[in-house]
Amino acid sequence: MTTVAAVTYEHIKTCQQSGARLGRVHTPHGSFDTPAFMPVGTQATVKTMSPEELKEMNAGIILSNTYHLFLRPGHELIRRAGGLHKFMNWDRAILTDSGGFQVFSLSENRKISEEGVEFRSHLNGDKLFLSPEKAMEIQNALGSDIMMAFDECPPYPASYDYVKQSTERTSRWAERCLAAHARGRDQALFAIVQGGMHEDLRKQSAADLTSMDFPGYAIGGLSVGEPKHMMYEVLEYTTPLLPTNKPRYLMGVGSPDALIEGAIRGIDMFDCVLPTRIARNGTCMTSQGRLVIRNLKHADDFGPLDPECSCYTCRNYSRAYIRHLIKAEETFGIRLTTYHNLHFLLELMKQVRQAIMDDRLLDFRDEFFARYGLFDN
Numbered sequence: 336m337t338t339v340a341a342v343t344y345e346h347i348k349t350c351q352q353s354g355a356r357l358g359r360v361h362t363p364h365g366s367f368d369t370p371a372f373m374p375v376g377t378q379a380t381v382k383t384m385s386p387e388e389l390k391e392m393n394a395g396i397i398l399s400n401t402y403h404l405f406l407r408p409g410h411e412l413i414r415r416a417g418g419l420h421k422f423m424n425w426d427r428a429i430l431t432d433s434g435g436f437q438v439f440s441l442s443e444n445r446k447i448s449e450e451g452v453e454f455r456s457h458l459n460g461d462k463l464f465l466s467p468e469k470a471m472e473i474q475n476a477l478g479s480d481i482m483m484a485f486d487e488c489p490p491y492p493a494s495y496d497y498v499k500q501s502t503e504r505t506s507r508w509a510e511r512c513l514a515a516h517a518r519g520r521d522q523a524l525f526a527i528v529q530g531g532m533h534e535d536l537r538k539q540s541a542a543d544l545t546s547m548d549f550p551g552y553a554i555g556g557l558s559v560g561e562p563k564h565m566m567y568e569v570l571e572y573t574t575p576l577l578p579t580n581k582p583r584y585l586m587g588v589g590s591p592d593a594l595i596e597g598a599i600r601g602i603d604m605f606d607c608v609l610p611t612r613i614a615r616n617g618t619c620m621t622s623q624g625r626l627v628i629r630n631l632k633h634a635d636d637f638g639p640l641d642p643e644c645s646c647y648t649c650r651n652y653s654r655a656y657i658r659h660l661i662k663a664e665e666t667f668g669i670r671l672t673t674y675h676n677l678h679f680l681l682e683l684m685k686q687v688r689q690a691i692m693d694d695r696l697l698d699f700r701d702e703f704f705a706r707y708g709l710f711d712n
């Protein structure tokens with residue numbers, strides 16, 4: 336059964352130095368250049384940012400989450416509101432994660448079976464159930480442009496047998512997602528490759544899923560606490576198994592070094608809560624590495640967070656002022672650090688794309704790490 340690919344990938348060029356690829360993803364809510372970073376808006380908002388500010392920094396796509404919106408306010412309410420785009424006043428692309436990962440990272444006493452996952456809400460303890468069919472129903476109600484298949488992200492570390500059983504079930508769940516996905520809707524369903532840190536299981540998962548002809552493929556089961564070199568090894572033998580004419584999405588990855596290394600290994604799309612999460616405790620990504628604004632040394636520093644940044648925050652406010660706001664727990668403070676961190680990563684991806692265009696992404700990586708230092712995460 337072929338799905339109507341409402342989301343298509345346009346390959347523009349391959350970096351002659353690194354093999355990274357420059358492309359564009361076209362969706363019913365606009366196109367975005369790749370490699371791309373996707374700001375995370377788990378509960379239908381990228382925390383403290385307005386849609387206008389996200390557009391100002393050229394975010395072409397944002398994430399939201401099935402698990403969270405299912406629990407609160409409920410997908411039927413959002414369906415009645417006219418879908419997630421209308422509900423949150425965002426007219427560009429939206430990708431929704433399927434809830435598989437969140438059930439395991441957030442909810443209490445889960446019971447997983449072939450049918451799906453029974454769990455208790457982390458909000459009020461209600462007994463709930465998610466399955467491939469339920470995850471499709473919820474995402475169809477949300478109306479996201481890109482929906483993710485319902486999968487299990489195996490814990491790390493996990494035994495080979497556990498990962499094997501889990502990965503085989505994720506393939507069976509992917510088939511059920513395809514069957515349950517409301518046909519004819521202009522929503523694209525992406526599959527998620529699992530297999531842990533085992534090359535044979537990754538190969539099996541990729542073979543299963545690419546035989547089902549999805550319009551895009553994510554690599555899941557990573558950024559779950561494994562050492563970064565292990566993640567890069569998995570990418571090296573997994574990405575080449577995926578079709579070259581479809582988007583490849585590495586889930587949960589967002590530190591500057593991992594974004595560059597992922598692009599070098601053929602990834603087109605990234606998401607991570609890192610920039611928005613660390614902004615809320617006053618930690619900023621800058622061209623001189625990480626800056627913790629609460630440090631006393633910034634108390635009377637009237638320069639910008641990052642002298643090399645042209646963002647709204649860096650053009651108008653000083654480190655001293657932002658430190659004052661953060662110390663005083665003034666909400667405007669985390670708005671300024673969030674704006675800067677998101678702009679920093681979106682700008683970094685723009686530089687990565689330019690380096691691919693100029694066939695010099697490996698040189699760019701070396702320059703970046705030499706100048707900015709290796710970000711610890």
Ligand SMILES: CO[C@@H]1O[C@H](CNc2nc3cc4c(=O)[nH]c(N)nc4cc3[nH]2)[C@H]2OC(C)(C)O[C@@H]12
Binds near residue numbers: 435486487488586588
């Ligand atoms: C560095 O940030 C912490 O690490 C998590 C990001 N790492 C991550 N790996 C993922 C894997 C999957 C997957 O296999 N399947 C599905 N459906 N979604 C996924 C979502 C994922 N996100 C963030 O998630 C928390 C909030 C736990 O901490 C953050």
Ligand SMILES: [Zn+2]
Binds near residue numbers: 645650
């Ligand atoms: Zn800035």
